[in-house]
Amino acid sequence: xxxxxxxxxxxxxxxxxxxxxxxxxxxxxxxxxxxxxxxxxxxxxxxxxxxxxxxxxxxxxxxxxxxxxxxxxxxxxxxxxxxxxxxxxxxxxxxxxxxxxxxxxxxxxxxxxxxxxxxxxxxxxxxxxxxxxxxxxxxxxxxxxxxxxxxxxxxxxxxxxxxxxxxxxxxxxxxxxxxxxxxxxxxxxxxxxxxxxxxxxxxxxxxxxxxxxxxxxx
Amino acid sequence: xxxxxxxxxxxxxxxxxxxxxxxxxxxxxxxxxxxxxxxxxxxxxxxxxxxxxxxxxxxxxxxxxxxxxxxxxxxxxxxxxxxxxxxxxxxxxxxxxxxxxxxxxxxxxxxxxxxxxxxxxxxxxxxxxxxxxxxxxxxxxxxxxxxxxxxxxxxxxxxxxxxxxxxxxxxxxxxxxxxxxxxxxxxxxxxxxxxxxxxxxxxxxxxxxxxxxxxxxx
DNA sequence: ATATTTTGTTAGGTTAATCTAACTTTATAT
DNA sequence: ATATAAAGTTAGATTAACCTAACAAAATAT
Ligand SMILES: [Mn+2]
Ligand SMILES: [Mn+2]
Ligand SMILES: [Mn+2]
Ligand SMILES: [Mn+2]
Numbered sequence: 001x002x003x004x005x006x007x008x009x010x011x012x013x014x015x016x017x018x019x020x021x022x023x024x025x026x027x028x029x030x031x032x033x034x035x036x037x038x039x040x041x042x043x044x045x046x047x048x049x050x051x052x053x054x055x056x057x058x059x060x061x062x063x064x065x066x067x068x069x070x071x072x073x074x075x076x077x078x079x080x081x082x083x084x085x086x087x088x089x090x091x092x093x094x095x096x097x098x099x100x101x102x103x104x105x106x107x108x109x110x111x112x113x114x115x116x117x118x119x120x121x122x123x124x125x126x127x128x129x130x131x132x133x134x135x136x137x138x139x140x141x142x143x144x145x146x147x148x149x150x151x152x153x154x155x156x157x158x159x160x161x162x163x164x165x166x167x168x169x170x171x172x173x174x175x176x177x178x179x180x181x182x183x184x185x186x187x188x189x190x191x192x193x194x195x196x197x198x199x200x201x202x203x204x205x206x207x208x209x210x211x212x213x214x215x216x217x218x
Numbered sequence: 219x220x221x222x223x224x225x226x227x228x229x230x231x232x233x234x235x236x237x238x239x240x241x242x243x244x245x246x247x248x249x250x251x252x253x254x255x256x257x258x259x260x261x262x263x264x265x266x267x268x269x270x271x272x273x274x275x276x277x278x279x280x281x282x283x284x285x286x287x288x289x290x291x292x293x294x295x296x297x298x299x300x301x302x303x304x305x306x307x308x309x310x311x312x313x314x315x316x317x318x319x320x321x322x323x324x325x326x327x328x329x330x331x332x333x334x335x336x337x338x339x340x341x342x343x344x345x346x347x348x349x350x351x352x353x354x355x356x357x358x359x360x361x362x363x364x365x366x367x368x369x370x371x372x373x374x375x376x377x378x379x380x381x382x383x384x385x386x387x388x389x390x391x392x393x394x395x396x397x398x399x400x401x402x403x404x405x406x407x408x409x410x411x412x413x414x415x416x417x418x419x420x421x422x423x424x425x426x427x428x429x430x431x432x433x434x435x436x
Numbered sequence: 437a438t439a440t441t442t443t444g445t446t447a448g449g450t451t452a453a454t455c456t457a458a459c460t461t462t463a464t465a466t
Numbered sequence: 467a468t469a470t471a472a473a474g475t476t477a478g479a480t481t482a483a484c485c486t487a488a489c490a491a492a493a494t495a496t
Contacts, residue, residue: 027473059461258487263482
């Protein structure tokens with residue numbers, strides 16, 4: 001059985017090499033930064049994970065998950081997102097509070113618990129941030145989506161997911177009047193730096209490109 | 219913040235020195251046995267817990283929890299029993315399955331989670347094994363109770379709690395037709411070894427004294 | 437009162453996960 | 467093509483939690 005630490009490495013690698021991250025291989029420094037450890041630490045762990053056949057890795061080479069590693073990573077993501085959904089739907093947590101607690105809950109080992117939890121939540125397909133929840137087989141719904149920053153001026157779109165899960169970002173999103181399913185109209189865009197003027201529920205706001213890069217819409 | 223290991227030592231000491239255990243101090247070997255570690259290991263940890271002012275301990279002396287240690291131990295017990303109740307009430311776990319998973323869940327750190335969970339469960343006072351759940355202040359309902367082995371022949375009583383929480387014991391209890399609130403009539407007792415003949419829902423069974431010692435009745 | 441058993445402690449090691457400091461390899465820029 | 471910078475690795479330490487083996491103290495039994 002994997003330790004919590006090993007699980008965190010697999011999950012980090014999964015995110016660093018997922019579609020979302022537009023590349024399929026990661027580096028030691030990048031991985032270390034994600035996990036808030038020093039590169040030397042990540043390097044040690046990579047050797048261990050390679051030994052366990054969970055990552056593809058050669059000295060000075062790029063890193064990727066093996067099929068086995070990916071399967072395990074997806075299972076952790078599944079648990080994380082089911083717990084977030086539980087906290088949000090059943091315990092009245094707000095969407096900026098769920099992530100931190102789910103970081104702990106995702107490491108509970110009990111297949112039965114997850115099966116039962118999923119059933120209790122009525123087999124949800126998306127978590128409170130709009131991210132797809134993998135099913136027991138590791139399959140997840142892929143939605144066509146673009147970032148708000150890619151939307152044409154004058155168009156209206158619907159918020160379906162957020163990329164950043166940090167409490168500070170999510171609180172900012174709420175402050176602008178946004179939540180999942182909100183309708184957003186793009187009023188104008190500054191060519192200089194991509195700053196957008198948007199309208200949500202009749203309320204206008206000016207937001208940075210960085211902000212818009214972190215919102216997924218259809 | 220306490221590590222999972224430290225929490226487990228506090229919890230073990232709490233049980234070893236509670237009313238239930240008819241003594242208020244514990245020994246190193248006893249503690250080590252409870253936690254499935256060697257006495258040398260427990261000894262190291264005792265020094266650490268003393269340093270943190272969580273236990274009263276002197277070389278070759280008896281061990282007890284300080285007020286601070288006891289408060290923390292009760293909080294872990296509270297979490298454990300709330301999670302057991304959640305698993306039993308909401309996720310359809312059976313009473314022999316809940317303990318093992320709760321052993322993991324009790325170490326999740328989030329005061330808000332526990333508050334919300336308690337509210338979601340409607341402030342339960344007893345867990346699936348009939349054990350009292352401490353409230354947020356650490357107070358718990360104390361019920362007058364005796365063990366089935368202490369009951370007089372001919373009397374009928376009600377099962378309100380089980381002492382042993384192991385799956386094997388609980389499955390045995392179910393096999394005899396018992397659950398919380400079951401009515402039990404004591405038909406006869408062997409003076410030689412305390413073996414009892416009991417009747418539950420019209421069904422007669424013969425059980426050992428050890429078995430009867432682990433059932434609390436009123 | 438002394439011998440034996442039980443209980444508790446110490447010394448010295450191991451493993452997982454982390455670190456710093458020094459080093460090597462690969463990538464980038466002139 | 468070489469120098470510099472960035473990325474990655476290694477060696478050697480540290481800490482928490484565990485171990486075994488040897489020893490010391492306390493409890494008990496004769
Ligand atoms: Mn999350
Ligand atoms: Mn999420
Ligand atoms: Mn339990
Ligand atoms: Mn219980």
